[in-house]
Amino acid sequence: MDNTFSVYKIDDRSLIAFIKREIHNLALQLGFTPHRAAETDIIIAELTSNLIKYADGGDLLYRAHYNGSHNEIEIYCLDKGIGIENVTKIMNDGYSTSNTLGQGLGAIKRLSNDFQIYSMRGWGTVQYIKICDKADFSVIHSENELNLSAISVNYPGERVCGDGYYIKYSKKGFQIFCGDGLGHGAKANEAVQQAIRAFKQCTENDPASILRYVHEHAKKSRGLVATIACADYTTETWNICGIGNINTRIYNGLDNKTYTPYNGIIGHNIPRTLNNTVVPYQKHQIIIMHSDGLRTRWNLAELTSIIKQSPGIIASALYKDNVRGTDDATILVGKIF
CATH class of the missing domain: 3.30.565.10 (Histidine kinase-like ATPase, C-terminal domain)
Structure with a gap:
C-alpha cells in the first residue's frame, strides 16, 4: 500500500x-x-x-x-x-x-x-x-527509542508523490532518509524511489557516504534533494548531512537548531566535499524533517504545550499551518524516548 x-x-x-x-x-x-x-x-x-x-x-x-x-x-x-x-x-x-x-x-x-x-x-x-479492521485491537506504541510519524501528500491532481521517506533500524541506532524528487508526478516519484532503494541497500554508516552512494544510483533519474540523519546509540550522536532544500530541525525542549544542507542535485551534481554535522543525541529530543511543500517559517513555541503531543499531532499541526498546496508535501516528526 x-x-x-x-x-x-x-x-x-x-x-x-x-x-x-x-x-x-x-x-x-x-x-x-x-x-x-x-x-x-x-x-x-x-x-x-x-x-x-x-x-x-x-x-x-x-x-x-x-x-x-x-x-x-x-x-x-x-x-x-x-x-x-x-x-x-x-x-x-x-x-x-x-x-x-x-x-x-x-x-x-x-x-x-x-x-x-x-x-x-x-x-x-x-x-x-x-x-x-478489528474493533477490539489494542494499539501498541513503538518500543523503539524513536517514535515517528509522517504525513506525505501528492501534488494536487497527481496520482503519485514525488516525496519519499524511509527509516532503517539496527542494534546501533537508526537512519532516516527524507527526499524530494525534482518537480512532481511520475518522474519525481521514480527519482525518489530509486534513491530509497539505494538507501536500503547501502551498508555505509555515515550520511555523507550514504548520499554519495545514493547519488551514483540515481544518475539515470530526474534527480532529487535529500537529507539523511543517523542516530548512533553507542556514541550518543546524530550525524546529519543533506543536499538541497529539505528542512531539518532538532528540538531540545523549545530550544532548536536548523541544519543547513549543501547546494546540489543528487543524481546530477553534488559537492566534492561533504561533511556530516555531528550533534549530541539525547532523550526527549524531537527531530523534524520536511520538504519544500511546507513553509519553513514556523515555531513550535507558538503552539501551547505542543511538544507534549505525539509525533503525529505535531506533524499535522505544522502541516495545517504551513502546507503550500503547490507541490508534493512531506513532514516527518520523531521523538526520542
Missing part, C-alpha cells in the same frame, strides 16, 4: 456523502466487516459534519495501511476554526455545542482504535483517528 495520504477539502455539506461512501468502500476492500465499516461511517460523518458546522470547513486526510498483523485506516482531520476550549468536556458522548443532537467526539474515540486531539482557542483543531 502507498504511504501517502489522500486529501479532501471539506467546505460543502454535499461532499460528506461522497467521502463517506469512498472510505466505506475502502474499508470493505481492506476486509472490514459490514458492521465495522458502518462504525467507520459514523466516524467520518461526525468528523466531516463538525468541520462544516463549527469550523467553516477544513481538510480530511486519510490512507489505508497494513501494519504487519492487521489493516487500518488512518485519518487526520484539520481545521482553522475557533478551537475547543474544554476538550475533556466535549469528549462526552452526546455533548453538543449547538442545539442539534450529535454523536460527539466521545463516540469517535469509542469507535476508533486510537484517537488523539489537539486544539487551541483561536487556532483550530487537529485530530488523529486510527480505525483497525
Whole structure:
C-alpha cells in the first residue's frame, strides 16, 4: 500500500456523502466487516459534519495501511476554526455545542482504535483517528527509542508523490532518509524511489557516504534533494548531512537548531566535499524533517504545550499551518524516548 495520504477539502455539506461512501468502500476492500465499516461511517460523518458546522470547513486526510498483523485506516482531520476550549468536556458522548443532537467526539474515540486531539482557542483543531479492521485491537506504541510519524501528500491532481521517506533500524541506532524528487508526478516519484532503494541497500554508516552512494544510483533519474540523519546509540550522536532544500530541525525542549544542507542535485551534481554535522543525541529530543511543500517559517513555541503531543499531532499541526498546496508535501516528526 502507498504511504501517502489522500486529501479532501471539506467546505460543502454535499461532499460528506461522497467521502463517506469512498472510505466505506475502502474499508470493505481492506476486509472490514459490514458492521465495522458502518462504525467507520459514523466516524467520518461526525468528523466531516463538525468541520462544516463549527469550523467553516477544513481538510480530511486519510490512507489505508497494513501494519504487519492487521489493516487500518488512518485519518487526520484539520481545521482553522475557533478551537475547543474544554476538550475533556466535549469528549462526552452526546455533548453538543449547538442545539442539534450529535454523536460527539466521545463516540469517535469509542469507535476508533486510537484517537488523539489537539486544539487551541483561536487556532483550530487537529485530530488523529486510527480505525483497525478489528474493533477490539489494542494499539501498541513503538518500543523503539524513536517514535515517528509522517504525513506525505501528492501534488494536487497527481496520482503519485514525488516525496519519499524511509527509516532503517539496527542494534546501533537508526537512519532516516527524507527526499524530494525534482518537480512532481511520475518522474519525481521514480527519482525518489530509486534513491530509497539505494538507501536500503547501502551498508555505509555515515550520511555523507550514504548520499554519495545514493547519488551514483540515481544518475539515470530526474534527480532529487535529500537529507539523511543517523542516530548512533553507542556514541550518543546524530550525524546529519543533506543536499538541497529539505528542512531539518532538532528540538531540545523549545530550544532548536536548523541544519543547513549543501547546494546540489543528487543524481546530477553534488559537492566534492561533504561533511556530516555531528550533534549530541539525547532523550526527549524531537527531530523534524520536511520538504519544500511546507513553509519553513514556523515555531513550535507558538503552539501551547505542543511538544507534549505525539509525533503525529505535531506533524499535522505544522502541516495545517504551513502546507503550500503547490507541490508534493512531506513532514516527518520523531521523538526520542
